Amino acid sequence: MTVNTGRFTTMTALLGLGALALTSCGSGDDSADAGSAESADTASTDAESTDTESTDAAEGEAGESGEAASGSLTIWADANRAEVLNEVAEDFETDTGIAVEIVQQDFEEIRDQFVSQVPTGEGPDIAVGAHDWLGVLVNNGVVAPVELGDTAEDFEQIAVDAWTYEGQTYGLPYSIENIALLRNTELAPEAPADFDEMIQMGEEAGTEYPFLVGLDPNESDPYHLYPFQTSFGAPVFGTAEDGSYDSSQLAMADAGGEEFASWLAEQGEAGVLNLNIDGDLAQESFNDGNSPFFLTGPWNVDGAQEAGIDVAVDPIPAAGDQDAQPFAGVQGFFLSAQSENVVAASNFLINYVGTAEVQTALYETGGRAPALTESFEQALREDEIVAGFGEVGTEAVPMPAIPEMGAVWDDWGSSQAAIIKGDGDPVDLWQTMSEDIASAID
Amino acid sequence: MSAPTTTRPDDRTADGRRARRTAETASIGWKLLLLKITALGLLNAVSVYAAMVLFFNERWLIGTLVVVGGAFLTWIYFQRGALPAKYLAPGVVFLLIFQVFVILYSGYVAFTNYGTGHNSTKDHAIHAIMLQTQDRVPDSPTYQLTVVERSGELGFAVTTEAGEILLGSAETPLEELPDAVVEDGRVVGVPDHEVLSFAELVERQQELTTLAVPLSEDPNAGALRTQDGQRAYVYTSRFVYDEAADTMTNTQTGDTYADGGEGAFVTEAGEELMPGWRVNVGLENFVRAVTEESIRGPLLYVTAWTFAFAFLSVASTFILGLFLAIVFNDPRMKSRRYYRLVMILPYAFPGFLSALVWAGMMNQEFGFINNVLFGGAAIPWLSDPWLAKFSILLVNLWLGFPYMFLVCTGALQSIPEELTEAAQMDGAKPFQAFRQIKFPLLLVSIAPLLISSFAFNFNNFNLVYMLTGGGPRDIEAGINVGSTDILISMVYKVAFVGSQSDYGLASAFSILIFFIVGTISVIAFRRTRALEELN
Secondary structure, three states, X not given: OHXXXXXXXXXXXXXXXXHHXXXXXXXXXXXXXXXXXXXXXXXXXXXXXHHHHHHHHHHOXXXXXXXXXXXXXXXXXXXXXXXXXXXXXXXXXXXXXXXEEEEEOOHHHHHHHHHHHHHHXXXXXXXXXXXXXXXXXXXXXXXXXXXXXXXXXXEOHHHHHHOEEOOEEOEEEEEEXXXXXXXXXXXXXXXXXXXXXXXXXXXXXXXXXXXXEOOOXXXXXXXXXXXXXXXXXXXXXXXXXXXXXXXXXXXXHOHHHHHHHHHHHHHHHHOOOOOOOOHHHHHHHHHOOOOOEEEEOHHHHHHXXXXXXXXXXXXXXXXXXXXXXXXXXXXXXXXXXXXXXXXXXXXXXXXXXXXXXXXXXXXXXXXXXXXXXXXXHHHHHHOHHHHHHHHHHOOOEEOOOOOOHHHHHHHHHHHHHHHHHOOOOHHXXXXXXXXXXXXXXX | OOHHHHHOHHHHOHHHHHHHHHHHHHHHHHHHHHHHHHHHHHHHHHHHHHHHHHXXXXXXXXXXXXXXXXXXXHHHHOOOOOHHHHHHHHHHHHHHHHHHXXXXXXXXXXXXXXXXXXXXXXXXXXXXXXXXXXXXXXOOOOEEEEEEEEOOEEEEEEEOOOOXXXXXXXXXXXXXXXXXXXXXXXEEEOOOXXXXXXXXXXXXXXXXXXXXXXXXXXXXXOEEEEOOOOEEEEEEEOEEEEOOOOEEEEOOOOOEEEEOOOOOEEOOOOOEEOOOOOOEOOOHHHHHHHHOHHHHHHHHHHHHHHHHHHHHHHHHHHXXXXXXXXXXXXXXXXXXXXXXXXXXXXXXXXXXXXXHHHHHHOOOOOOHHHHHHOOOOOOOOOOOHHHHHHHHHHHHHHHHHHHHHHHHHHHHHHOOHHHHHHHHHOOOOHHHHHHHHHHHHHHHHHHHHHHHHHHHHHOOHHHHHHHOOOOOEOOOOOOOOEOOOOHHHHHHHHHHOOOOOOHHXXXXXXXXXXXXXXXXXXHHHHHHHHHHOOO
């Protein structure tokens, strides 16, 4: 009896210890950082150095080198970026003595994690992200502007435009991503001039589908169909004087949008746009040689080439009488509003990540066109796939970043799906959608 | 545990027991005691360290909790006796941290406006607004910057493109600096000042990045600021925060934004300045859930479907599971064991995987079901509102019947066969015997499982998320809610989908779900107690 009790007591003691250790460690770190946030307000050098020391002690690392520069940077990056950044971080540490800690995160997770962690003091100084997160990040007050200064001119215009929100630049861009038309050169030797010609060529090729694009049965895919929409002169929002989106002008509610809706219904009826072919199915069919054309992004090129398809990247053929402009997504690095290492962080971004060497390295692991013009042009010269996407990208427009986009995508997608399915009059459905979106934005 | 000791004859007497205890304590007791002291010592060391760190950072509440908790645990384990407490303490600690805290925290969030735009404290919001509204003066030049110090005060020594050399600090606007040493267009030496190295800049970066050196005596001309310590630019502040009045003033339009008490600065006209901050809003989230038409409509619809879904899922899986259990429990059935094995297979696959596979099979054009079973018919299994509901029930039947089959088989086998035989002797037909004797006995052990199964299906997020994602969406509805959404998937959408998160409203919904499931469970368990009296 006593033996049993004794053993059990020990076990429970251990468990309790574990639990306590767990909780106390968690809150220990937490408060250490929050504490440094508080003492940061006092500007004296003494307070500064003690606080960095206590942070270091809590995290159990010795972040100081022989140089006087103390402190450390924390960066959140996804696996691909982390690899390149590790090397940059080493250089930075040798040059400045500031330790850089790179925390690997899932790209998709970063936005929400950043929003919830920055206020607690657990957030990083710098994180990797996509420009269309800006609305959410800015409205939550978690990002700080990054002054690119004269270096802004060294970047592709669209990259800087995309990272500019309400007049401020919030990040250092590193890559530009947009969709284009993939062509199986065996089935279609020539690039089509417009949509109808593409369908005709697709039919002549005698494959199962004349043309492929991944859609969703209930949500369609307004992102992939956007170039066709713009070719009818129906951009989602009008533009303000400075070239940014003006979300109070819902330009797609105009006549062009209605024309596009009727076109969607026609293509749905003809079976050219098929909601049941989702992204995976479309990719599979293209890789099997079941269609000469596939409207998609750079992410599907490797798969097609591995499947033995000789791929060419073409401009997106217009369905209406204007240019087909896809959306561009620009990835970049942004700065936390609560960062205590602004000087170190902006030096790291502008003088290290913004260099051609690093931008090219990021391009080589990520496979997306670099944002820095020098690297961009080099990549274009070296790789015709990137050149193809890059060329289409010159036509591209940044994806809107306003926080209400979530609601816009929802309405937009489900209405497109209804139109393609033929659930009612396309123009009526489009008008209902426009009203819903307008009320969601207000 | 106590069985072997109590059967010993000498244990029956108090003397014998005492003798045994003394002997055992003498032999192995000291090792355990040592271990116990080490473990508790570690526990105390960790909690003292944690408390010190916490107190040092002025986290009084958590620090006190750690001290009290550590002391309490030590007291429990150093006590003689108090066996129940020793058993329960670790469990209670975990319960407090992982359950009670989580419940209380979501309860707390339900009474706040936490969500996009109201993400943090007021201080953070003010800080962010000030950061975001520093506008660089258009077409203004870049100033090559050297940071200098005189008696502890930082100053900017800059060179312009025109070759001017200027010096200024927070107090004194920029003025010509005649006798500076300049190399490569950058100041490297200033009389009476010390030039700071990069390491020193990093050391004082907080001070540096908040420093604004006025361009001239005219405050509207803007001020030089730097982010990297090497280049400075001219900025004007769009907003000025008046700490005494607690207002934000737009310097361009003159509008004044005051704290409206709802977690944001607002003008009198009602225009909000984002970001706001988190405040307590009382019952507003609950009030919104029932009064705002665009939320109430979908909420009622989704609640009704959640009940229908949970009830129909339990009923269908139970009926099929029971039927199969009875069939496979019949001794006349050959090779029952193998059939049973096959029956359990759906239960062996992870649920979300099965749901994904089913989603593929139900594709309108390429799915196995339409292509093979229905010869190429285009049945919109997942995109028609009613068929999607049917599909989700069907898939849940597939996923859920093996569980019911297992528990019914077990319960049936524990009911003695004599009862059936006795009933037959009394002239009952087989169905009558099952209906009136076996079934009520079966329910005694199964009913609690049915209730828990109901509660599980009420919150069966995986299935909905993986199979239909809540869709097809009703394009008429004001918020993003589909016709197969159940309450929990709707909560998920309100909180995490899209870019306008509303954690407050989502937590309020969660609390509603908690009360619904709780009430139903309490009522149902009360009623099953009545069943137990059958025994």
